[in-house]
Amino acid sequence: MPARNGQQYIERLKERPPTLYMRGERVKDATIHPGLSGGVKTVARLYDIQQISPSSSSEAGDGPVMTYPSPSSGEPVGLSFITPQTPADLEARRGMMRRWAQVSCGMMGRTPDFLNVSLMAMAAAGDYFGEDRPEFKENIRNYYELVREQDLVLTHTLVNLQRNRAPESAPAGDGLRSLSDNTDIALSVVKETDAGIVVHGARLLATLPIADEIAVYPARSHRLPTGAPGRTSFAFALPCDAPGLKFLCRESFDLGRSRFDHPLGSRFEEMDALAFFDNVFVPWERVFLLGDPDRCNNMSRRTHQYLHSGHQVVTKNVVKLEFVLGLANLMQRVLGSGQQPQMLQMTAEIIEALETTKALLRAAEADAAPDEWGVLCPAEMPLTVARHLFIRMYPRMGEILQLMGSSSLMALPTEADLSGPLADELARYLDTDTATAEGRVRLFRLAWDACCSAFGSRQILYERFFQGDVYRNVVLLNSLYDKEPATAFVREFLEGD
Numbered sequence: 001m002p003a004r005n006g007q008q009y010i011e012r013l014k015e016r017p018p019t020l021y022m023r024g025e026r027v028k029d030a031t032i033h034p035g036l037s038g039g040v041k042t043v044a045r046l047y048d049i050q051q052i053s054p055s056s057s058s059e060a061g062d063g064p065v066m067t068y069p070s071p072s073s074g075e076p077v078g079l080s081f082i083t084p085q086t087p088a089d090l091e092a093r094r095g096m097m098r099r100w101a102q103v104s105c106g107m108m109g110r111t112p113d114f115l116n117v118s119l120m121a122m123a124a125a126g127d128y129f130g131e132d133r134p135e136f137k138e139n140i141r142n143y144y145e146l147v148r149e150q151d152l153v154l155t156h157t158l159v160n161l162q163r164n165r166a167p168e169s170a171p172a173g174d175g176l177r178s179l180s181d182n183t184d185i186a187l188s189v190v191k192e193t194d195a196g197i198v199v200h201g202a203r204l205l206a207t208l209p210i211a212d213e214i215a216v217y218p219a220r221s222h223r224l225p226t227g228a229p230g231r232t233s234f235a236f237a238l239p240c241d242a243p244g245l246k247f248l249c250r251e252s253f254d255l256g257r258s259r260f261d262h263p264l265g266s267r268f269e270e271m272d273a274l275a276f277f278d279n280v281f282v283p284w285e286r287v288f289l290l291g292d293p294d295r296c297n298n299m300s301r302r303t304h305q306y307l308h309s310g311h312q313v314v315t316k317n318v319v320k321l322e323f324v325l326g327l328a329n330l331m332q333r334v335l336g337s338g339q340q341p342q343m344l345q346m347t348a349e350i351i352e353a354l355e356t357t358k359a360l361l362r363a364a365e366a367d368a369a370p371d372e373w374g375v376l377c378p379a380e381m382p383l384t385v386a387r388h389l390f391i392r393m394y395p396r397m398g399e400i401l402q403l404m405g406s407s408s409l410m411a412l413p414t415e416a417d418l419s420g421p422l423a424d425e426l427a428r429y430l431d432t433d434t435a436t437a438e439g440r441v442r443l444f445r446l447a448w449d450a451c452c453s454a455f456g457s458r459q460i461l462y463e464r465f466f467q468g469d470v471y472r473n474v475v476l477l478n479s480l481y482d483k484e485p486a487t488a489f490v491r492e493f494l495e496g497d
């Protein structure tokens, strides 16, 4: 099947619904559920955009190319699956990812390209999976091909639940080890049979549980301790409707309100869920790694999966910062506050964040190099730094929007109020020199949803944590960065005249 359209995504979700629960009830059909259907519609829209796009750069007008010919069938498949070989491939992939990110103003982190690029990298590095068990190489390659050809949506879950993070039980000197991996709640293999493995336990979080498949693999941030039992080290994938697999969704931030009232939450609720595996059977053909903690710990680094997901993340972050800048600018125009020194200073901060992120993305592409698996990878350090900075930048963006909006983020009628008993008062008192009352309210409801609502707060939490916490990222950066040339420079200076 070539690249899907939105209706095909929706139909499959109806035919094979993931086992979702929310607020004490089973979600029978996510596609019409009030808390989930807005997000489903937006994911569907992404697939519709694939359909109307040109399939080669020679056909491309204004819009980016969204598909490329499948290496196996020749049919158009999603461009996020491409195995980049040339700078033009990376550039085209970025154009495609940027187009998808624009649909949600950068507010949906788990658009399908995030995991498609990861899976591509893992499949290209199939030899890594097959070093101990040759069949795992075929498994990861076949799985990538299946997802690419059927254009499936993936969610993923990498981290075990927080249970005991007490410092006294922390292994000394390694800030990356995850204590909970050894507890009885961690997802573990409980049985091996001729047909596959059986896994039991819990994981968090699965963002975008409105997906066809779930990938379960080791987190780069939460490394398994040396000597961890083999039963806790694995990589596999399953359909989201696999028997025994249950997702507990947090409460939805799509409150069923209009687009006017909740412009972001009503459209872009991607949802986060706990994943419970109740003796879930995984057939061998869906197992990619097993019983080797070191191989699991090194998977991301050796396959360079994180460089490709980083390419997607930083592309999305550029769009998100463009959205913040545009929003901030409109807020100032409506309030006439643009020339105040503190507004200029905060706008400059947004511009700096945007331009730094863009420059790092460009540097990552300019310094891209082929890896040992023949894949052109964006350069590690610019992407790593861009991701780290964003963990600090985005909470500040939320703060800036709050400081710019101040009371206008609370003097905020709903759509119903605009035609309710106080309509005349609202029209008279809420208009400004540059905006009608309705225009002002529409804009500030958007700002409120970006930085004050439950949806907006979750955006900040997401950017702080979805790629690992700031401390573990600091440890990783220190271990990755070659500080010796700079150290030698200073040593030579000290030893010189």
Ligand SMILES: Cc1cc2nc3c(=O)[nH]c(=O)nc-3n(C[C@H](O)[C@H](O)[C@H](O)COP(=O)(O)OP(=O)(O)OC[C@H]3O[C@@H](n4cnc5c(N)ncnc54)[C@H](O)[C@@H]3O)c2cc1C
Pocket: 110, 156, 157, 158, 159, 160, 161, 162, 165, 170, 175, 176, 177, 178, 179, 204, 205, 206, 207, 208, 221, 272, 458, 461, 462, 465, 466, 467, 468, 469, 470, 471, 472
């Ligand atoms: C909105 C959202 C969406 C997410 N989506 C996904 C997803 O789709 N898939 C997925 O797999 N995961 C997802 N996550 C989970 C994410 O990967 C983790 O939250 C993140 O890696 C941090 O792990 P943790 O929550 O277990 O926190 P912890 O590891 O417990 O850390 C909590 C805090 O304590 C500190 N800390 C605690 N123990 C240690 C220690 N031993 N060493 C160093 N620091 C420590 C950390 O610095 C951190 O600030 C999501 C998280 C959020 C908030």
